[in-house]
Amino acid sequence: MLEVKNLHASTGGKEILKGVNLTVRDGEIHAVMGLNGAGKSTLSNVIVGHPAFEVTQGSITWNGKDLLALKPEERAHEGIFLSFQQPIEIPGVSMVNFMRAALNAKRKYQGLDPMPAGDFLKLMREKRAIVELDSKLASRSVNEGFSGGEKKRNEIFQMAMLEPKLAILDETDSGLDVDALRIVAEGFNKLRTAETSAIVITHYQRLLDYLKPDVVHVLIDGRIVRTGGPELAAEIESRGFDWIIKGIKD
Amino acid sequence: MEEKNSFVREVAEKKYEYGFTTDVQTDIIEKGLSEDVVRLISRKKEEPEWLLDFRLKAYRYWLTLEQPTWGHLKMPPIDYQAISYFAAPASPKSSKAGEIDPELMKTFDKLGIPLEERMALAGTAVDAVMDSVSVKTTFREKLREKGIIFCSISEAVREHPDLVREYLGSVVPYRDNFFAALNSAVFSDGSFVYIPKGVRCPMELSTYFRINARGTGQFERTLIVCDDDAYVSYLEGCTAPMRDENQLHAAIVEIVVKERAEVKYSTVQNWYPGDSEGKGGVLNLVTKRGHLRGANSRLSWTQVETGSAITWKYPSCILSGDGSQAEFYSVAVTNNYQQADTGTKMIHLGKNTRSTIISKGISAGRSQNAYRGLVRVAPTADGARNYSSCDSLLLGSRCGAHTFPYMDVQNETAVVEHEATTSKISEDQLFYCNQRGISTEEAVSLIVNGYAKEVINKLPMEFAVEAQKLLGVSLEGSVG
Numbered sequence: 001m002l003e004v005k006n007l008h009a010s011t012g013g014k015e016i017l018k019g020v021n022l023t024v025r026d027g028e029i030h031a032v033m034g035l036n037g038a039g040k041s042t043l044s045n046v047i048v049g050h051p052a053f054e055v056t057q058g059s060i061t062w063n064g065k066d067l068l069a070l071k072p073e074e075r076a077h078e079g080i081f082l083s084f085q086q087p088i089e090i091p092g093v094s095m096v097n098f099m100r101a102a103l104n105a106k107r108k109y110q111g112l113d114p115m116p117a118g119d120f121l122k123l124m125r126e127k128r129a130i131v132e133l134d135s136k137l138a139s140r141s142v143n144e145g146f147s148g149g150e151k152k153r154n155e156i157f158q159m160a161m162l163e164p165k166l167a168i169l170d171e172t173d174s175g176l177d178v179d180a181l182r183i184v185a186e187g188f189n190k191l192r193t194a195e196t197s198a199i200v201i202t203h204y205q206r207l208l209d210y211l212k213p214d215v216v217h218v219l220i221d222g223r224i225v226r227t228g229g230p231e232l233a234a235e236i237e238s239r240g241f242d243w244i245i246k247g248i249k250d
Numbered sequence: 251m252e253e254k255n256s257f258v259r260e261v262a263e264k265k266y267e268y269g270f271t272t273d274v275q276t277d278i279i280e281k282g283l284s285e286d287v288v289r290l291i292s293r294k295k296e297e298p299e300w301l302l303d304f305r306l307k308a309y310r311y312w313l314t315l316e317q318p319t320w321g322h323l324k325m326p327p328i329d330y331q332a333i334s335y336f337a338a339p340a341s342p343k344s345s346k347a348g349e350i351d352p353e354l355m356k357t358f359d360k361l362g363i364p365l366e367e368r369m370a371l372a373g374t375a376v377d378a379v380m381d382s383v384s385v386k387t388t389f390r391e392k393l394r395e396k397g398i399i400f401c402s403i404s405e406a407v408r409e410h411p412d413l414v415r416e417y418l419g420s421v422v423p424y425r426d427n428f429f430a431a432l433n434s435a436v437f438s439d440g441s442f443v444y445i446p447k448g449v450r451c452p453m454e455l456s457t458y459f460r461i462n463a464r465g466t467g468q469f470e471r472t473l474i475v476c477d478d479d480a481y482v483s484y485l486e487g488c489t490a491p492m493r494d495e496n497q498l499h500a501a502i503v504e505i506v507v508k509e510r511a512e513v514k515y516s517t518v519q520n521w522y523p524g525d526s527e528g529k530g531g532v533l534n535l536v537t538k539r540g541h542l543r544g545a546n547s548r549l550s551w552t553q554v555e556t557g558s559a560i561t562w563k564y565p566s567c568i569l570s571g572d573g574s575q576a577e578f579y580s581v582a583v584t585n586n587y588q589q590a591d592t593g594t595k596m597i598h599l600g601k602n603t604r605s606t607i608i609s610k611g612i613s614a615g616r617s618q619n620a621y622r623g624l625v626r627v628a629p630t631a632d633g634a635r636n637y638s639s640c641d642s643l644l645l646g647s648r649c650g651a652h653t654f655p656y657m658d659v660q661n662e663t664a665v666v667e668h669e670a671t672t673s674k675i676s677e678d679q680l681f682y683c684n685q686r687g688i689s690t691e692e693a694v695s696l697i698v699n700g701y702a703k704e705v706i707n708k709l710p711m712e713f714a715v716e717a718q719k720l721l722g723v724s725l726e727g728s729v730g
Contacts, residue, residue, distance in 0.1 A: 048685050051677065076687035088682040091673075092700025101696055102686040109687070141700070142682075158686065 001025050001063060002047075002166055002197070008057035009046045016042040018222035019058070024166070029198045031208055031233055034219035035241055040201045041085060043219070044168045047199075048082045049075050062166070076102075077109035079165030083155040083172045085201075090142035095154070098142045099124065099161050106162065127160035131187040148175035156187050163191075167198045173207040185210030205237035218244055278337040283330050285309060288435050291336050295404050295438075300415060308424035308434030315428045321562050321591040322620040322652055328533070333467045333498055335436045389453065399444040400455055403471055406442035413444055417475050421504035421541045421568075429500040430537045433469045437502065440470035445480040445511075454710055456485040467498040474504070476511040478544060483514040485713055497522075499558075501536045509544030509571065514552070516709050517565075518717050521557035523724070526615075528587025531559025538565035542574035542600075550577035551594065552708045554717040556724035559588060564622065566595035569603035569631075576605045579705040581717075583698075583724050584617030584649070593623035593640075593654075598631040598664070607638040610702050613649035614725055620652040627664040634664040642672040643701050645694065645725065695722030 004022040008015060016039045024030050034040050046053050047060060049072035060067040067075060090098065104114040115123070128138055131153045143151050152172055159167055169188070173181055185207060192198075200211055208216075208230070216232040217224045218241070225248055226232065236244075279290060288309045292302040317328065393400050399410060406414050424434035441457045457472065476482055486503075499521065507513050515538075524531025534557070540549040551565040561584075567576035578594040596605035605625070613619040619642070627634045642651035653670050675697055683693035698721050699706065706714050706721075 050681055071689075072681065072684035073687050073689050076685055082685050084682065084685075088676075088678045090679050090682070090697060090700070092703065093696050094700070097696065097700070098683075098686070098688075101688050101692060102683075105687040105689065105692065162686065 002067075002199075003061045004043075004047075004058070005060075006058040007043075007046065007055065007060065009042055009053050009055050011042065011053045015056070016053075016222055017046065020219070020222070020224055022217065022224065024197050024199060026165075026195045026197055028215065029200060029211055029213045031200045031202060031211075031213040031216045032219050032224075033202060033216065033233065033236055033241075038219045039222045040219055041170055044082055044170045044199065044201060047075075047168060048072060048080060073105065074109070076162075077106050081159050081162055081164030081167045083152070083159060083167065083169045085170040085172075085174065087143045087146075087151040087155055089144045089146075091144050093142050095138045095140060095142055096121075096124065099158065102158070103161060123161065127157060130160050130190055131156045132183050133157045149177065149180040152176055152184055153180065153187075156184050156191075160187070160191050165195060165197065167196065169198060169200045169202075169207075171201055171203070173202055173204060181206060182210070205233055208233050220245060220248065278334050281332055281334045283309075283333070283335060283436070287335055291436060291438065294336065295407075297407060298411060301407060304419065304424070305435050308431050309436075311425055312428070312431035312435055315431060317428050322618065322622075322654070323560055323562060323589050323591050325533070325560060328498060330432075335467060335469070336438055393451070393453075396449050396452065397446040398449060398451055399442065401442055403437075403440045403442045403473060406473075410442070410444070413475065414442065414473065417473055417504065417506055418471075419504075421506060421539050422502050422537050426537060429535045430502055433471060433500050433502045433537070436467075437469045437471040440472045440501070441474075442472075443474040443476075443482060443484065445476045445482045447477045448479045449477075450480065451482040454483050454485055456487070458487045467500065469499075470501045472501070472503040474513060474515070475506045476508060476513045478509040478511060480508075481512045483710060484516070485710060486515070486517045487520070487713075487716075497530075497532045499532050499534050499536070501538075503536070503538040503565075505540035505549060507540060507542045507544060507547040507549050507571075507574075510546045511544060512548040513540065514550050515540070515565075516713055517551075517553040517555070518709075518713055518720065519553065519555040519557050519561070520720055520724075522559075523557050523588050524559040524586065526586045528559070528616075531588070532557065534558035534561045534563065536563040538563060539568065540566070540576070541568045542571050542576060542603075544574070545571040545600070546573040546575075547571045548575045548577075550579065550708070552577075552579040552705065554581045554583075554702070554705065554709065554720065555590065555592065556583040556720050558590075561588075561590040561592050564593050564595050564624075566597070567605065568597045568599065569605065569634075570599040571603075572600040573602045574600055575603070577708075578605075578607045578609070579708045580608070581610045581612065581702040581705045581721070582619060582621075583612045583721060584614065584619045585724055586615040586617060588615075588617045590618070591620040591622055593621045595624040596626070596636055598625075598627045598634040598636070598661075600631060602633040603631055604634070605636045607636070607640070608704055609638075609640045610705055611640070611642045611651050612645070612698055612701070612721075612725070613642065613651050614645035616648045618650045618652070620654060622654040622656075624656040624658070625666055625668075626658040627661050627666065629660045631661050632663050634661060634666075636664075636666045638666075638668045640668070640670045641701070642670075643698070644672065644674045691722075691726055694725050698722070698725055 002024040004020055007017050007020040009017040032040050055068055100120055133153050213230055216228050218226040226244055288305050292305055422430050424431050445451055505513055521532035521534055542549055549567055555561055569576055576596055582590045582592050584590050594607055609621045611619040611621055621640045625636045640653050644651055655668055657666055659666055680690050680693050699718050706717050709717055
């Protein structure tokens with residue numbers, strides 16, 4: 001279970017999150033919606049420990065552990081995964097070597113030996129099929145020369161390899177055409193277990209049509225101003241955010 | 251950021267792994283350099299008259315020179331009178347061939363050098379040089395069956411004087427430069443290799459150099475002659491103990507490649523780089539050159555350099571044989587206060603000669619890393635081709651990368667290409683790795699090895715593995 005309490009965070013001296021409260025139980029999918037600049041990406045970056053953001057107040061616990069006390073890689077080992085809004089290119093490092101380093105780091109954290117090379121390559125093949133990722137892409141350098149859609153698919157592929165307990169999808173739908181969106185969303189659903197929870201950050205209803213969130217939050221100006229069920233997302237789709245913003249001001 | 255800084259401190263304190271000294275009795279001569287010292291070295295080594303003459307000519311010429319200053323380097327002044335020019339582990343070779351001081355054996359064991367022939371499976375013949383003296387050469391007999399000579403240069407002077415006399419100084423004459431003159435005057439030992447016509451050397455030949463004694467310089471001399479249609483792959487590795495004073499290393503490597511012959515020369519250089527404050531470390535001032543004398547001969551230099559306080563060298567090729575091909579593959583890593591001014595020279599004289607230069611510089615800490623290269627195409631070199639690619643990778647913002655490519659093309663039919671890039675490991679890349687569970691330290695190693703793999707792949711297998719580890723280790727704590 002992830003518990004975010006009264007979270008304040010800033011970057012470059014500017015406060016972005018101004019008291020966020022959020023509880024995500026095992027197996028739940030939460031959507032976080034909101035306009036650009038509301039703090040959605042900041043929230044996901046703070047959860048995974050991006051060094052550019054400073055937490056000034058509040059707490060985040062993950063299954064009772066103080067998440068803020070852990071290094072980013074330790075948070076990853078604890079089962080938290082971020083699908084980046086803009087996946088980073090790492091020239092010269094092949095996807096195979098990258099994933100092997102990641103997977104074996106996690107195994108080491110769990111007290112396991114590195115995975116034998118044969119098993120690893122087999123696992124790569126299996127997981128690649130889930131997101132229909134071309135084998136050529138897997139032999140290339142991390143994200144280098146990937147199209148926007150391929151990068152997003154590659155994120156879900158990595159998620160498949162690392163089997164997180166909490167997945168944060170930061171605008172995974174942006175830049176995807178209808179087919180790619182379906183592949184990514186269906187891939188995600190195939191990977192889910194009863195315990196997997198997720199925070200899905202999006203502007204649009206279409207990804208949520210596939211992922212079927214349990215809870216929908218609206219984040220505006222660094223605070224969650226409204227929480228509801230899937231119907232809230234549908235309402236935003238038809239009416240936009242203005243009515244919510246107006247509601248706060250009134 | 252705070253966290254990264256503590257990480258930096260933590261690993262910056264990590265010690266140089268090879269910084270131990272060996273407690274063996276050393277026969278070391280008085281510090282200082284004079285004609286008498288040159289004569290003394292020659293006498294200790296029971297050298298013939300012609301070699302003493304060679305040394306004395308070199309010494310007298312050296313006296314007329316001044317240490318050059320054109321490198322992109324801040325070099326501490328070297329007091330040539332404060333160095334001992336000959337240090338030998340006392341009686342390293344007992345009367346029974348093959349028996350050596352057990353302390354020395356331990357040293358080379360610690361370094362992972364297979365001095366015992368039980369390592370036959372590794373398939374590498376080793377000549378180990380400690381301070382000034384070649385300690386042991388393995389696999390001699392097996393090589394001799396093929397007519398291959400692999401021994402210390404002192405031994406070669408005694409047993410194959412005609413060969414040594416013919417080739418010594420033929421590629422790097424003593425008049426070549428300041429450090430070449432110095433080496434020619436005082437060189438103490440090194441390796442000699444001769445591969446006869448038509449012979450493919452069946453194993454990797456390897457020399458391991460180690461400086462041990464305090465206040466000594468190491469001036470080894472390597473001479474490799476590869477006769478017509480012959481082939482050899484030669485490896486060179488280096489370590490030194492941690493000393494807070496600088497240690498001078500001024501070696502010469504000469505390679506002669508005859509018709510259709512091929513030589514691969516690989517170096518993994520890990521001399522002590524000095525501490526994190528820039529104190530101590532080896533001054534690596536080496537002249538390496540190969541002469542592709544024969545038509546269709548080939549020579550490649552591959553080097554992974556992570557050590558030394560200062561590295562100043564340009565392994566070069568003179569392509570005189572028509573159709574000869576030369577390659578230079580280099581990774582030079584500098585961290586903390588290390589400085590490197592290194593690269594290559596490709597001198598095209600023969601027709602249809604080809605050369606390739608792939609240089610990868612990696613700078614971290616407050617280090618300065620310069621590539622300096624010369625491509626010269628003489629009027630005689632019709633159809634010559636060169637391709638150069640020089641990449642620099644920066645870690646952090648306090649280091650420097652510099653590129654000085656010189657081109658001198660005097661033949662209209664030549665094609666010379668040069669490419670250069672500079673890149674930086676970004677915070678975003680490191681964080682992306684972190685989020686996937688890869689620590690910063692491991693991420694740097696992954697990225698750097700990816701960047702350098704084009705060069706690493708050129709190394710023989712065992713060396714490649716060692717080089718990969720070395721790249722990771724030498725950059726630990728360099729990101730913050």
